[in-house]
């Protein structure tokens with residue numbers, strides 16, 4: 406699906422009526438969702454045994470198998486029966502809620518796997534680490550897509566409130582990029598003030614090369630952009646405050662937003678001291694992100710505001726990539742870091758970027774790790790839709 410397709414379907418309610426559209430949506434989802442769940446379940450079976458056998462991984466696997474079993478009961482259901490269609494919508498809400506803690510629970514599975522060694526990167530061999538990185542990127546991207554499909558249906562037909570008036574499900578046809586980014590900054594700043602008792606200012610520049618006087622708006626999911634921006638601002642503020650110490654004046658976080666006919670780019674620049682180049686690959690590594698500190702040993706995955714990078718960056722990159730955007734982080738050690746969010750300007754170009762499940766995926770779970778620019782590092786890119 407593209408964002409435009411989601412939008413067109415939502416807008417067709419006025420033309421075709423809610424009942425007709427709910428049945429059409431139900432008919433699509435009762436086929437599409439089991440396919441996406443089945444692909445995830447089959448890929449979980451390809452995981453290293455050392456991760457599959459972990460108690461938390463078993464819990465997640467059980468949630469997916471139960472949800473799949475529930476959805477396929479609708480495969481031949483009579484959708485002319487309003488009660489069945491209504492029950493389907495309620496079951497979707499139940500399934501979505503069942504999966505609310507998948508990220509934390511899967512992260513706990515990774516912690517259970519790597520628990521006990523001082524340096525997580527030694528105890529878990531490189532092939533296992535690569536397999537887990539490859540799997541989790543695909544697994545969480547599919548989860549984002551499944552929740553998007555469910556949310557669109559339950560907001561349009563399940564009586565759940567849209568985020569705001571004028572929205573079509575979770576989509577804002579006129580998403581004001583500047584406002585969402587400013588909102589995320591304010592939320593991160595509040596967290597920063599509570600933690601560091603100080604916070605950097607925001608210096609924002611907006612350039613609309615398409616319509617110079619117009620606000621920078623695109624068709625997008627505001628909650629996705631907020632999630633990404635909030636995470637990046639937290640990291641930038643943490644670096645700025647920790648470098649600045651108790652100094653009275655912190656350097657501002659500078660944001661430049663540019664909209665062209667092709668892309669929207671949102672660059673966030675801080676003077677937080679930057680990241681050594683040797684550490685850059687770890688920014689997006691799930692294994693490194695969940696390397697438990699001593700205080701975490703034996704406990705659940707700690708999510709401490711402003712601490713570590715956690716899963717925030719890898720997940721934020723998936724949200725950006727979900728509608729064919731991206732997230733890149735560039736850093737100059739000793740000075741600061743630029744994080745750039747790229748989004749598609751045209752909703753027709755913003756189609757779901759989903760993992761493809763085929764035989765060559767198997768290779769990724771058994772390929773040996775090569776050093777340097779291994780082809781396998783990018784082979785998964787050919788395994789995405």
Ligand SMILES: N#Cc1c[nH]c2ncccc12
Nearest residue numbers: 637640641644677742744
């Ligand atoms: N994302 C992000 C970051 C933005 N600034 C940073 N400084 C140190 C480490 C990570 C970051």
